[in-house]
Amino acid sequence: MPGVDVCVVGAGPVGLTLAIALRRLGLDVRVVDRAPAAKHEARALVVWPRAAEALEALGVAGTLARHGVELGEVTIHAGGRRLGALSTGWHRSAHSRPLNIEQHDIERLLCAELARLGTEVEWDSEVTDVKVHDDRAEFTVGRPGGSAESATAAWIVGCDGTGSVVRDRLGIPFRGRRRTGLQVVQGNAHADWPYGRHPGHGHIFLAPRRSLLVFPLPGGGFRFFCFRDDPDPTLTGPPTLGELRDLVADTARLPRLRLTPTDPPWLNRARFGDRVAARLRLGRGLLAGDAAHAWAPVGGHGMNVGMLGAHNLAWKLAAVHRGEADVRLLDTYDTEQRALAVRYIREMRCNFMELPLPPLGHHVFSATVPLALALRGFQRRLDWQLSDLGRHHRPSALSWQRAPAGLGRGRGPRAGDRMPDALVSTGHPGTGPVRLHTLLRYDTWTLLLLAGGPGGPGGGAVPESVHQSVREAVLERCARGPVPVRVLSVTPADAAEARLLGRPGELRLVRPDGHVGLVAPAGRTADLDAYLTALGPAPAPMSPSVSAE
Template identity: 70%
Template sequence: MDTGTDGDVDVCVVGAGPVGLTLAIGLRRLGLRVRIVDKAPAAEHEARALVLWARAREALDSLGVGELLRRHGVEPDAVTIHARDRFLGELTTGWALSAHARPLNIEQHDVQRLLRGELARLGTRVEWNAEVTDLKVHEDRAEFTLRHGDGRIESATAPWIVGCDGTAGLVRDRLGIPFEGRRRIGLQVVQGNARPTWPLDGRPGRGHIFLAPHRSLLVFPLPGGGFRFFCFRDDPDPTLTAAPTVEELRDLIADTTRMPGLRLDTTEPLRLNRDRFGDRVAARLRQGRGLLAGDAAHAWAPVGGHGVNVGILGAHNLAWKLAAVHRGQAGEGLLDTYCDEQRRMAVRYVREMRFDFMELPLPPLGHRAFTATVPGALAGRGFQRRLDLRLSDLLRHHRGRAPSWHRAGRHHRSGPRAGDRVPDVRVAVRDDRVASGTGHSRGPVVRLHTLLAYERWTLVLRAERAAPGVLAALRAACARSAVPVLVLPVTPRDGIEAGRLGRPGDLCLVRPDGYVGLVAPLARIALLRDYLAALAP
């Protein structure tokens, strides 16, 4: 039996899916030593998640892999909506104010492959055929047992362990955390990759949704050509668990679209699967030195395609907090804020996805009533924009939670509130010479998000209010904190961007993950000191 020591690693991540890999990359970028293990013998290549929405893309971009993923995906620009063979309208994408406004279609196994490559570049490789068989957490460490593919048993320890090992993962079970919820009855998802022969628009970047009684069919373009077909349908035979045949998938598509002569050529390798789901959220996401993320923490039917996205956002939320706590820059209460924020987000998704009638199969009467409203809704730009923003996850927030302090007063009517994602406005950065009072220079206009960094906090304020004395006081307040903070005076490009950024007299402290931690009047620097002091261990 081999024995590992906690001197070898700071965090053990269990599970090498998209969430575990995102977490490991975030931790490595912050300098922590990471071990990532997975019981699978090798990477899987099944038809799983396909879409990365805008906020998850922003998170991955902040970890340095956004452009890499973009090059291997396709960005849909429009989705046509049909009621069987009747055209209802078109939904366009890209309304969000973000460098990643459009969704990115990319196969989950490609995401994992690219993330593994980035993690390897950072010095950590996935250990396959390494199954966690037991786990105990103590006040200062986690002890766990690994069974390797060659039969070797290893006893190891690490200061922290994070379960990203799926809905049936052992970590949650050993931590004694209930997985609350229930199985979704009457719903199955049949999906596969194929190239259809049909009369529809075949331009790259165009998807389709077909609505019919008892089923809905989503058709999304794949980067290499062809489409991913998702069929959400009723479940007439719950005992049927085998993967669908090509003929079953073809018949489902032909019947839903009313194209009886449809021909379907499957891709190589053949990727078809059938899934049923439950709506479940862990009662808590932390037990001492053990934490949960991804499907180990929350899972629901893939309605809306947000499961992996929410998991990635959770990993992005957790990595910087875990690093700050491990380094002694913040108290363990910061980890509890991850649990609170992420669990709250998951519960909201479970609730909202039950009313996504664009994808959930409806009975005939409900189908007729819903499809009658779709043409009018899609004709409105306001509806298009609201729906696109809702899908993007950019409006998801952590308002009212422990690390979000909003002190701008009752009449704050513009700009972000504490807990919101900071808007990606276009700004110019004032030259450093201003800080010493030697001159004034306005730099090029850039997106605000390009000035943020996952390795630090960013204190954003208006350049016209950043007199040398104010800057000196702000920097002195930040210097007392154990967490790194960059003071960033900016000038919005125009009045519209200025309104999105908020009141000129406010300061905005942005967390490493791009959410606003504090909004307060610039004149009340004591609030900034108090906020940073509250993070301290």
């Protein structure tokens, strides 16, 4: 018999997020990492809103927020002049602004939460071999001094980075290529410069063949992050503080700039490739984080995409392990997460705010920035993209659109979309409107019915007698499993909130990770029955999505 339910290989942010999620779902988890102790390198810096929502569902977002600083505005500069400012927080979420917090602090806080849940990270433990069988995964753990342990788990998940041993032993190709002509020079430092230090305020400086991002650190000082061309690929070591200072001074046109190192000091030079594993699951072996996908840190979303993948994977793995769902549910993790990674790689290749441009391209782009930033619609769209709140799984086999998608405002989320965090009332005496996300739970599906309240486009409020009969019908169907489903009746707080949630004559089945699985007319419980049947361990084939772009 397997020794534990799941072995997570790698104690970075993704592995720790996955382990916490699995523990909260009641699985026995083992976490091993080849490092001798928790890391102290700065590395990733930003937690974007959608990843923060995922961490909130796991009970750790508040802890991270207390140790970070929200980024509210970023000023754009070029040629020594101010082009405009980009503001954040345009969209409805309890975490509407990005959070600046260094990766080593994230890992420290997540390790503490995992320990509170009863699992300690096993440091100095390197997985050297992996074999998967129909009923278990076998792996070998190397120890200091040359000792080795043979162990088993029902499942093994490689969160062990771009050089993943798990991926290599499973024989999964890591497809892609190196990104040429681009290097990232970065470091943490205190700056004596005319822009001061304002918590929540960052800067981007644009120049030919380079782009410099500067964000305040929670503990003081700044992270200087420069994308630049690669005139000398033989330079592989970290930059000196002098090299970083000259690069920042030249890009920002600050000849008298002085930088002093933070404590502890951190300087880094990196080059990257864009790669995605050919598959994220082989039997009882799975991949997540950088072991599954990696790209140049344009946009700063690599850690966030990995965390969202862990959030996607844990509830599916728990459902399959407990026999509630067919193993094909894990294949939807593979397709959804790989599609998400591929979209990021494609989009980040067009991120001209951060990618270094040649002189002519820089001149043209800099001329358009003030015009774009002056448009409210542009600010909203850019914030929507950066926040990841609009990321969806519409093409997934788990996304069934059985009601017309409709056009314009008021159609509500489609199958595969993130469920909006609208203000709703539950009808309990003495309670006011609450955020919908506080009512969703990670350990169960939620069948959402809109009861009473203001109507949206395409129809008014559902009469109470009709709503009650529908509620009774879906309660009866949900009680027969196979996965746990709770029925939640809510009333939108006002007409604006109703437009976020969609037509009152529809039901929406929300996945544990907050994405909509099924949209169907409220009276057609046969659609709900078919969806739940397809989830279960019976061999009924998954329905393809009918949601068109």
